[in-house]
Amino acid sequence: MIELAQLQQLIAVSEQGTISAAAEELHLSQPALTRSLQRLEGELGVVLFDRKRNRAALNRVGEQAVARAKAVLGAVDDMAMELRLYAARLSTIAIGSCGPAPMWDLAAELAERNPEKTLSTELGDTESLLAGLKRGSYRLILTDRPIEQPGILCQKYTQERLYVALPPKHPLSARPSIRLAELGQESILAYRDMGIWQRIVQNNPQLHYLVQSDRGTLAELVQATDLPCFSSNLTATRFLGRSNRVTVMLEDEEASVTFFLCARENDRDLFEQLC
Amino acid sequence: MIELAQLQQLIAVSEQGTISAAAEELHLSQPALTRSLQRLEGELGVVLFDRKRNRAALNRVGEQAVARAKAVLGAVDDMAMELRLYAARLSTIAIGSCGPAPMWDLAAELAERNPEKTLSTELGDTESLLAGLKRGSYRLILTDRPIEQPGILCQKYTQERLYVALPPKHPLSARPSIRLAELGQESILAYRDMGIWQRIVQNNPQLHYLVQSDRGTLAELVQATDLPCFSSNLTATRFLGRSNRVTVMLEDEEASVTFFLCARENDRDLFEQLC
DNA sequence: ATGCCTTACGTTATACGTAATTATT
DNA sequence: AATAATTACGTATAACGTAAGGCAT
Numbered sequence: 314m315i316e317l318a319q320l321q322q323l324i325a326v327s328e329q330g331t332i333s334a335a336a337e338e339l340h341l342s343q344p345a346l347t348r349s350l351q352r353l354e355g356e357l358g359v360v361l362f363d364r365k366r367n368r369a370a371l372n373r374v375g376e377q378a379v380a381r382a383k384a385v386l387g388a389v390d391d392m393a394m395e396l397r398l399y400a401a402r403l404s405t406i407a408i409g410s411c412g413p414a415p416m417w418d419l420a421a422e423l424a425e426r427n428p429e430k431t432l433s434t435e436l437g438d439t440e441s442l443l444a445g446l447k448r449g450s451y452r453l454i455l456t457d458r459p460i461e462q463p464g465i466l467c468q469k470y471t472q473e474r475l476y477v478a479l480p481p482k483h484p485l486s487a488r489p490s491i492r493l494a495e496l497g498q499e500s501i502l503a504y505r506d507m508g509i510w511q512r513i514v515q516n517n518p519q520l521h522y523l524v525q526s527d528r529g530t531l532a533e534l535v536q537a538t539d540l541p542c543f544s545s546n547l548t549a550t551r552f553l554g555r556s557n558r559v560t561v562m563l564e565d566e567e568a569s570v571t572f573f574l575c576a577r578e579n580d581r582d583l584f585e586q587l588c
Numbered sequence: 589m590i591e592l593a594q595l596q597q598l599i600a601v602s603e604q605g606t607i608s609a610a611a612e613e614l615h616l617s618q619p620a621l622t623r624s625l626q627r628l629e630g631e632l633g634v635v636l637f638d639r640k641r642n643r644a645a646l647n648r649v650g651e652q653a654v655a656r657a658k659a660v661l662g663a664v665d666d667m668a669m670e671l672r673l674y675a676a677r678l679s680t681i682a683i684g685s686c687g688p689a690p691m692w693d694l695a696a697e698l699a700e701r702n703p704e705k706t707l708s709t710e711l712g713d714t715e716s717l718l719a720g721l722k723r724g725s726y727r728l729i730l731t732d733r734p735i736e737q738p739g740i741l742c743q744k745y746t747q748e749r750l751y752v753a754l755p756p757k758h759p760l761s762a763r764p765s766i767r768l769a770e771l772g773q774e775s776i777l778a779y780r781d782m783g784i785w786q787r788i789v790q791n792n793p794q795l796h797y798l799v800q801s802d803r804g805t806l807a808e809l810v811q812a813t814d815l816p817c818f819s820s821n822l823t824a825t826r827f828l829g830r831s832n833r834v835t836v837m838l839e840d841e842e843a844s845v846t847f848f849l850c851a852r853e854n855d856r857d858l859f860e861q862l863c
Numbered sequence: 864a865t866g867c868c869t870t871a872c873g874t875t876a877t878a879c880g881t882a883a884t885t886a887t888t
Numbered sequence: 889a890a891t892a893a894t895t896a897c898g899t900a901t902a903a904c905g906t907a908a909g910g911c912a913t
Contacts, residue, residue, distance in 0.1 A: 616879085616880095617880050617881080619879085619881085619882095620879055623878080623879090627878095640886090641885070641886045642886050642887040642888075643887075
């Protein structure tokens with residue numbers, strides 16, 4: 314039986330030019346390599362070298378064999394690499410969402426039910442999430458509208474409503490609800506990866522957003538200052554913690570979103586765990 | 589290093605269902621196969637089996653691995669087979685011709701100059717010969733007209749003129765030359781694979797051709813009977829041998845052909861040997 | 864004389880088989 | 889009880905390295 318090691322040896326000889334040099338490269342003695350190559354010739358049933366007693370040069374069949382050997386070894390390497398990738402993908406559940414808070418809830422639930430799995434989370438807009446779901450990049454996605462397409466399972470997952478958290482002394486803190494625009498040109502703390510909430514920010518460009526990319530830093534700033542910040546019904550109450558804030562509902566249309574959980578038909582088991 | 593034998597073992601397990609059965613098929617002990625598969629898993633860096641103490645079933649990664657393994661083994665088999673084919677082709681000189689006699693001359697010359705090579709000969713019409721030369725099916729071809737195309741070498745090779753060999757008592761035997769049609773509805777011995785000479789036969793359908801597929805049988809009939817037969821300036825004189833025949837030149841236009849030797853540009857060495 | 868390939872021979876290392884163990888049907 | 893996989897251990901085969909030989913540059 315032909316061995317992959319023999320194909321590597323053949324390639325080494327073609328690269329080094331002599332059997333001696335190839336043997337050294339392969340940490341093998343010269344005679345051992347000679348014999349191994351002879352076996353390969355026997356197993357292939359062809360002569361690969363023009364042997365001149367003192368010189369073993371690849372003949373045309375040998376050159377052809379080298380090209381084929383490289384292809385075979387490449388295929389084997391690819392096989393190993395792609396199997397590792399495949400195994401990794403089987404053991405991870407990738408979820409995508411257009412909003413961060415429900416994604417964290419979902420991730421928490423999945424982690425509890427599938428402690429052996431790795432979770433990966435990603436934010437995106439509904440269109441790209443759906444495309445990713447279809448090509449297998451995501452196992453589950455949370456969209457801002459119901460998806461009705463063949464092969465796609467979809468069900469209402471949760472609703473999120475946005476609030477602003479104001480210091481008690483703030484002029485608007487006594488109101489039950491406001492529109493975000495009423496804050497005028499004030500500063501407000503915001504998280505960078507806000508997904509769908511990006512809409513309400515874009516519609517109120519006059520506000521001064523203090524954008525934080527680190528969730529921990531954001532939490533610290535909330536505790537340490539009395540700057541306004543965002544909050545929602547899904548935000549853990551401990552996020553505001555002992556900070557002295559009054560939450561005021563936002564009246565804007567974009568301040569309320571219903572999230573829908575979607576999975577592919579062949580992932581029905583996973584999907585139904587969560588309904 | 590992964591071994592091809594291990595990939596075969598993996599495939600055997602997938603086909604037999606159990607390691608035990610696969611071990612038997614492979615003429616291996618069960619423990620040996622178990623260990624070999626464990627090594628394979630280690631080398632690939634993935635788990636291929638769901639092990640249930642008493643049962644080792646391929647998991648999804650394993651199934652994927654089987655598919656890849658089959659592809660790799662197929663590539664190796666193809667490699668071996670195609671190398672043998674390639675080696676065989678390198679050691680043969682395939683020649684094609686539109687006429688048998690000059691092809692035999694050419695083959696004889698090639699055999700003398702390249703005693704280590706195998707010769708293969710084939711008759712065909714000039715168009716298909718040229719196509720075959722271009723795609724590498726032939727190293728040399730003999731055509732009935734000069735070829736002037738880029739990448740193709742071409743030179744006049746020889747001329748052949750057709751005769752009829754008649755018994756001395758035949759009414760036409762005293763003529764220096766005749767047209768084939770003058771034989772009326774007589775019988776005449778002919779060789780099946782006549783290439784370009786097929787033309788003159790087709791133009792004289794009234795004759796009764798006694799077609800022989802075996803050259804030896806044809807020669808025997810020439811000796812044993814006094815039936816008319818064909819002959820040419822390239823036909824070995826010993827073909828007519830001691831048979832009592834008078835050769836009469838044929839006046840028909842198709843009875844004289846000039847043959848041209850053609851080869852591909854990259855075969856200039858071989859081509860120039862013969863000019 | 865040096866470099867390179869091959870053959871011969873003794874040795875080692877790797878993979879094998881046998882036997883024992885455990886678990887499942 | 890029977891089947892199947894794994895682990896342990898002694899063994900054997902196959903490939904290795906060293907040494908020797910021969911040819912070419």
